[in-house]
Amino acid sequence: MRKDKIFIQVLMVVGVIVSIYSCVEPDALNDSDYSEWLSGGSQTVFDNGAGGFSTAFPHLTAAREKVHSIGDGAFGQTFVTAPAPQNPGLGPIFNNVSCTSCHINDGRGKPPLPGEQLSSLLIRISIPGTDAHGGPNPVPGFGGQLQQRGVFGAQPEASVRIDYTEQSYTFADGTPYSLRFPTYTLENPYTTLPAGVMLSPRVAPPVFGLGLLEAVDEADILALADPDDRNDDGISGKPNYAWNVAEGKMTLGKFGWKAANPSLLQQSAGAYNEDMGITNFVFPHESATGQPQYDGRDDEYEVSDSLLYSVAFYIRTLGVPARRAADDAGVLQGKKLFTDGKCSQCHVPRLRTKTDVAFPEISNQVIFPYTDMLVHDMGPNLADNRPDFDASGVEWRTSPLWGIGLTRIVNGHQNFLHDGRARTLLEAIMWHGGEAEASKEFVRTLSQDDRDKLIKFLESL
Amino acid sequence: MKKSYLQYLLAGAALVSLSHCSDNDNASPVNEELNTQVLLDFSANLPQAVYSDLSTKTSTLYDQVVALGTNGATDDELAATRTTWKQARQAWEQSEAFLFGPVSTKDIDPHIDTWPVNFNDLNAQLNSGAEFTADYINNLDDALKGFHPIEYLIFGEDGNKKAADLSERDMEYLTALALNLKTLTADANNSWKPSVSGNYHTIFTTAGTGNATYPTQLAAYQELVNAMAGICDEVANGKLDEPFTAQDPSLEESPFAQNSIIDFTNNIKGVQDVYLGKYSADGKGLEDIVRQYNLQLDSDIKLKIDNAINALGKITDPFGKAITTQAMQIETAMSSINDLKDILETELLPFVQQHTK
Numbered sequence: 001m002r003k004d005k006i007f008i009q010v011l012m013v014v015g016v017i018v019s020i021y022s023c024v025e026p027d028a029l030n031d032s033d034y035s036e037w038l039s040g041g042s043q044t045v046f047d048n049g050a051g052g053f054s055t056a057f058p059h060l061t062a063a064r065e066k067v068h069s070i071g072d073g074a075f076g077q078t079f080v081t082a083p084a085p086q087n088p089g090l091g092p093i094f095n096n097v098s099c100t101s102c103h104i105n106d107g108r109g110k111p112p113l114p115g116e117q118l119s120s121l122l123i124r125i126s127i128p129g130t131d132a133h134g135g136p137n138p139v140p141g142f143g144g145q146l147q148q149r150g151v152f153g154a155q156p157e158a159s160v161r162i163d164y165t166e167q168s169y170t171f172a173d174g175t176p177y178s179l180r181f182p183t184y185t186l187e188n189p190y191t192t193l194p195a196g197v198m199l200s201p202r203v204a205p206p207v208f209g210l211g212l213l214e215a216v217d218e219a220d221i222l223a224l225a226d227p228d229d230r231n232d233d234g235i236s237g238k239p240n241y242a243w244n245v246a247e248g249k250m251t252l253g254k255f256g257w258k259a260a261n262p263s264l265l266q267q268s269a270g271a272y273n274e275d276m277g278i279t280n281f282v283f284p285h286e287s288a289t290g291q292p293q294y295d296g297r298d299d300e301y302e303v304s305d306s307l308l309y310s311v312a313f314y315i316r317t318l319g320v321p322a323r324r325a326a327d328d329a330g331v332l333q334g335k336k337l338f339t340d341g342k343c344s345q346c347h348v349p350r351l352r353t354k355t356d357v358a359f360p361e362i363s364n365q366v367i368f369p370y371t372d373m374l375v376h377d378m379g380p381n382l383a384d385n386r387p388d389f390d391a392s393g394v395e396w397r398t399s400p401l402w403g404i405g406l407t408r409i410v411n412g413h414q415n416f417l418h419d420g421r422a423r424t425l426l427e428a429i430m431w432h433g434g435e436a437e438a439s440k441e442f443v444r445t446l447s448q449d450d451r452d453k454l455i456k457f458l459e460s461l
Numbered sequence: 462m463k464k465s466y467l468q469y470l471l472a473g474a475a476l477v478s479l480s481h482c483s484d485n486d487n488a489s490p491v492n493e494e495l496n497t498q499v500l501l502d503f504s505a506n507l508p509q510a511v512y513s514d515l516s517t518k519t520s521t522l523y524d525q526v527v528a529l530g531t532n533g534a535t536d537d538e539l540a541a542t543r544t545t546w547k548q549a550r551q552a553w554e555q556s557e558a559f560l561f562g563p564v565s566t567k568d569i570d571p572h573i574d575t576w577p578v579n580f581n582d583l584n585a586q587l588n589s590g591a592e593f594t595a596d597y598i599n600n601l602d603d604a605l606k607g608f609h610p611i612e613y614l615i616f617g618e619d620g621n622k623k624a625a626d627l628s629e630r631d632m633e634y635l636t637a638l639a640l641n642l643k644t645l646t647a648d649a650n651n652s653w654k655p656s657v658s659g660n661y662h663t664i665f666t667t668a669g670t671g672n673a674t675y676p677t678q679l680a681a682y683q684e685l686v687n688a689m690a691g692i693c694d695e696v697a698n699g700k701l702d703e704p705f706t707a708q709d710p711s712l713e714e715s716p717f718a719q720n721s722i723i724d725f726t727n728n729i730k731g732v733q734d735v736y737l738g739k740y741s742a743d744g745k746g747l748e749d750i751v752r753q754y755n756l757q758l759d760s761d762i763k764l765k766i767d768n769a770i771n772a773l774g775k776i777t778d779p780f781g782k783a784i785t786t787q788a789m790q791i792e793t794a795m796s797s798i799n800d801l802k803d804i805l806e807t808e809l810l811p812f813v814q815q816h817t818k
Contacts (some may be wrong), residue, residue: 049684050561051691073703078571080579080604085711087577097602101571117600119568149602152585324676409674409684412566459673 039402039461040209040320041353041365052321052406053106053208059361060317071314074307075099075106079276081151082295082302089302091277092154092286092293093147095122099271099311102204106318108407109204110415111162111182118148118160121420122275123184124200126386133243133250135260135389136198141191143287145274146199154293158189162201164421169430172445179431181381182421190292198386198393201419202257209402210255211316213369214264215353215362218252224348224372235345235435237374240397242389245269245282257418258388259375259397268312278302317361320369321403325460334457337450341442346398346435348372370401370461379433382417394434405459425458426451489815495750496678496817497666502744503685503735504662507559508653510740511731515552516643516650521545522611523639530632534624542615547720549646550608554724555740556649558692558731561684562661563652571603573645576714578613579604587630593637595644607645609714611638616717669818682813685747686805689732693769693802696728697795705791710781721780726773729798732805733766747809750816758808765801772797 038044045055056068078098082088095118096102102109102120109120123146126136138144142157150156164180171177184199227238242253244262253259261267269282277287279302288294303311325331338344347370356363375395385393396418404425408414414424422428432440443454522545529538553574556564564570583605591597598606614635616622627635655662665684668675675681700721704712715721738746751759772794776783783791 047683047687048680049687050565051687069698073699078575078577078604080577081581084577084580090579097604101568101603104568105565151579152582152589409561410566412563 035366036349036368037323037326039323039368040212041367043212043317043319043361043365044322045319046322048321048324048406048409050105050410052410053206053318053403055208055319055321057211057317057319057361064313064317064361067310067313068317070307071310071312074303074311075103075314079278079302089278091147091149091151091288092295093150093156093288093291094277095145095147095149095275096120097276102275103207105410106208106315107206107410108413108415109420110411110413111201111203111420120204122146122202122204123148123160123186124202124386124388126198127194127196128198130387135243136386139197140194141291142189142193142197143274143291145287146186147274147277147287150293154288154295155190157291157293158186158193161185161187169444171448171451173447175448177427177430179381179427180421180423182419198384200257200384200386200388203415203418203420205257205399206403206407207315208318209320209367209369209400210264210318211362212320212353212365212367213351213371213373213400214254214316215356215359215365216351216367216373217354220351220354221252221254221373225374233342233345234438235342235376237346237372237376237398237435238390238395239373240375240388240390240395253389253391254373256388257396257399258391259373260388260391264316265309265312268315269308272303272308272311280308281305282308320367321406323368323460324405328456328460330453330456331460332457333450334453334455334460337446337454338457341439341454343436343439344370345439346372346374346376347401348398368402368461371398374398376436377434378431378436381433382431384418401458401461404461425455429454490754491816491818492750492753493678493818495745495753496682498745499738499747499750500666500668500678500681502738502746503559504653504666506738506740506742506744507735508556508562509650509655509662510742511552511556511734512564512646512650512653514741515549515556516646518545518549518552519639519643519646522549523636523643526632526636526639529624529627530636534627534632536624539615539622539624539627543718546608546612546615547718547723549642550715550718550720550724551727553608553646554727555731555734557695557728558735559685559688560692561688562665564649567648567652569645569649569652573607573642574609575603575607576609577604577711578609580613583610583613587628587634593633595637595640598637598641606638606641608642611635611642612715612717612720614638618717620717620719677818679814679817682747682817683810685735686810686813689735690802690805690810692728692732693798693805696725697798697802700725700728701791701795701798704780705784705788705795708784710784713781713784716779716781719779719781722773722776722783725794726770729766729769729773729801732801733770736762736766747813751809751812754816755812758804758812762801762804762809765797765804769794769797769801 042059043057047055077087079087079090081090111121112118125139125142125146127139129137131137136144146157148156148159163183166178166180168176168178184201225237225239227236229236240253240259241250242260242262244251245266251262253262255261255267269280272278272280273283274287281301286294349368349370351367353362353365375391375397377394378396383394387393416422416428422431429443525542525545614631651657653662654660664674665681668681669678713721715724734740736747738744775790776787778786
C-alpha cells in the first residue's frame with residue numbers, strides 16, 4: 001500500500017517537472033533554477049497556509065512518521081507544577097510552558113505589544129569573561145538566561161521592560177522610513193544584579209527545515225568562510241565553535257541566533273531546561289540550581305530520553321514550504337537585485353546536504369535555505385555586545401530566509417531579526433550594517449519599484 | 462501541529478498552478494463568482510457566526526457565575542452554568558475546524574483551551590490572598606485559565622460538585638476566570654468582524670485580489686481544506702489515540718464534565734459545517750463547488766463525515782472509561798475519522814486546486 005503511494009508520488013513529481021518545463025517561458029529560469037521551487041529538496045512541502053511550517057517530510061518511512069508524530073505531541077505538551085499525573089516539572093522558574101507556546105505554529109516569535117507579557121522572546125544574560133568552555137560567563141545568581149516567570153511561590157528572576165525609540169531615515173529617492181531602536185531594562189530583580197550584565201534578546205526562530213541544515217557537510221560551510229576577508233570583498237563570514245555537551249568537545253555551531261548551538265538535540269534539550277525548567281539527560285540540573293527558587297527536584301529527568309529524542313526528531317523532519325510565484329517576472333527581477341546587492345554572498349541560496357545512508361530522507365539533497373550558517377559582523381546598530389563563544393557582540397548568524405514569506409500567514413506578523421525589532425522585511429534589510437553595509441546602501445538607493453520587487457522576491461521564498 | 466504525507470500528490474496541482482501556465486489547454490473550469498461567494502459565506506456563517514455564538518454563550522456563563530456568587534448558589538443554578546459551559550464548548554469545538562487566523566496567531570486558542578490544568582498552582586492560587594483582577598488572571602499561565610479550570614471548579618473532580626461545595630475563594634476565582642473567557646472569546650469574535658479594523662474577514666475573503674496573505678483564492682481554499690483535515694488528524698491521532706494507546710485516562714481532556722466524546726463529535730461537525738457553509742444560517746459552501754463538477758466526490762465526503770460522526774456516537778461510555786471498555790468502538794472511530802482526513806487531503810485538496818485560482 002505504502003509502496004504504491006510512493007510510486008504514485010514519484011510519478012507525480014516527474015509529471016510536475018515535465019509540466020513546468022512545458023509551460024514556463026523558456027528563458028524565465030535557467031536550468032539550475034528549476035529546483036528552486038523545491039526549497040527543501042525532496043522534503044519540500046506544499047502547504048502555503050497557516051500550516052506551512054508544520055508539515056512533516058513527505059518522504060518518511062512509517063516508523064519514522066510515528067516518531068515524528070510522538071515528537072509533535074511532545075512539542076505541544078504543556079508542563080505543569082510537579083507533582084502531577086501529566087507533564088510535571090515546570091519551572092520553578094521558566095520562560096514559557098511548552099515548546100509550541102514560543103514556536104507558535106512551528107514559526108517565529110515576536111516581541112510583546114505594549115501591555116503584553118514577554119512570551120516568545122527571551123533574554124540571554126552574561127557577565128564579561130567566559131565559562132569553562134569559552135562560552136558566555138553566567139551571571140551569579142541568574143545563570144545564562146533570564147527566567148521572567150515562575151510557578152506559584154517561585155519568584156521570577158526579573159521582569160523585562162522594552163522601550164522603543166523611533167529614528168527617521170530616507171531612501172535615496174526621498175521616501176522616508178523609520179526604524180525602532182529597542183532598549184531592554186531588567187526590573188524588579190529578585191536579588192541584586194551584578195554590574196556589567198550583558199543582555200541578548202532573542203525571539204523564537206522558526207523550527208522547520210532544521211534537519212536539512214544540520215545535514216549540510218561542515219566542509220561545505222567552512223568553504224564559505226573567509227574570516228580574514230582574504231578576497232577583500234568586505235564580507236568575511238566565520239564559523240562559530242561551541243561546546244558540544246554530548247560529544248564533550250568543541251564542534252561547529254549551527255543553530256541559534258549566533259550559531260552557538262552545535263546540534264538539534266542540544267538545542268532542544270537546552271530549551272527544555274532553560275526555557276521551561278525541564279531537566280533531561282543532556283542538561284540534568286534545574287536552571288535554578290543554587291538559587292533560592294530551586295525546588296530540589298533533580299531526582300529524575302522531567303522529560304524522558306525517548307521524548308527528548310522524539311522532539312529533536314520532530315524538528316529535524318519538518319519539511320520546507322515550496323516557493324510561491326518563483327517565476328513571476330517581478331520576483332525574478334527582485335532575485336536579480338538580491339544578487340546584484342550581494343545579499344546572496346551571505347544569504348547563500350543553495351546548499352547540499354551530505355550523504356547519510358542511515359537517514360536517507362535528508363541525504364544528498366539540494367536545498368535553498370539562503371544562509372551560509374556563518375556569523376557576520378552586522379554593525380553597531382544590531383549589536384547585542386554580548387559574545388557567545390567565537391561570535392562577538394556584533395556578530396550574528398546569517399538567518400535562513402526560506403519560508404520567510406509565509407510568516408504573515410503562519411504567525412500573523414512581520415517582525416524580523418533576533419529581537420523582532422523590524423516590522424517589515426524592508427525594515428529588516430535596512431537594519432543591516434557592518435559587513436552588510438554596502439548591501440543596505442544598495443537597497444537604500446533603489447527605486448520604489450525595485451524595492452517592491454526585492455520584497456516580492458523575499459515574499460516568494 | 463499534526464500534518465502528514467501525501468503531499469506529493471498535492472505537489473502536482475500546486476506547482477502547476479504556481480507556474481502560471483497561461484496557455485494551459487487542460488485548465489479545469491473555474492467558477493470565480495461561486496468561489497468568491499463561498500469564501501464570503503464561509504466567513505459570515507462560520508467564523509463570524511460561530512465566534513459570535515461562542516462569545517454570547519461565554520457572556521451568559523459569566524452572568525450566571527456572577528449570579529451564583531451573589532444569590533447564594535443553588536444546585537439548580539450550578540447545573541445551569543454547567544449546561545452553558547457545555548454549550549460554549551460546543552461552539553468552540555466546532556470552531557476548531559477552522560483554526561487559522563488571529564485565534565491561532567494571537568494565542569487565543571491556548572489561552573482558553575489548554576490541557577492539562579496546573580492543579581498545584583490552581584490550588585495554591587485558591588489558598589493565596591491574591592486579588593483576582595482581570596490583569597492578574599490575564600497574566601496567569603494558560604494552564605490556570607480558560608475552559609478547563611472553569612470546568613474543574615463547576616463540575617468538581619468527580620463531576621458531582623454541589624453548590625454548597627463552592628467556597629468563597631472558588632467563587633472569586635471562578636468569576637475572574639469566566640470574565641477572562643468572556644473577554645478572550647469577544648476578542649475572537651471581533652477578529653473576524655468586518656467592521657473591526659484589521660479583521661480577518663477582509664483578509665480571507667479578498668484572497669486573490671492583491672492580498673499579501675492569500676495571494677490567490679486557491680491559497681484560501683487550501684487553508685480551509687487543510688484546517689478541516691488538520692482537526693480530523695488532531696481528533697483521530699491526538700485526542701483519541703494518545704489516551705487510548707497509553708491506556709491513560711489522565712490524558713483525557715474535559716474529564717470532569719465527561720464531555721470529551723461530545724467535544725470530538727463537535728470537531729467533526731465543524732468540518733461538516735465548513736463543507737456545507739452552514740451553522741445557524743445556510744449559505745454556499747465547498748459542497749456547492751464540488752457538486753458542480755463531481756457529485757461522486759460530494760457524496761463520498763458526506764458519507765465519510767456521517768461515518769465519522771456515527772462512529773463517535775458508538776462510544777457510549779465516558780471516554781476515560783471507554784479507553785479500556787470500548788476499544789473496538791474507539792478504533793473504529795479513529796479509522797473513520799482518518800478516512801475522512803484522507804479524502805479531504807487526497808481528493809478535496811486536489812479538487813480545489815483544479816477548480817479555484
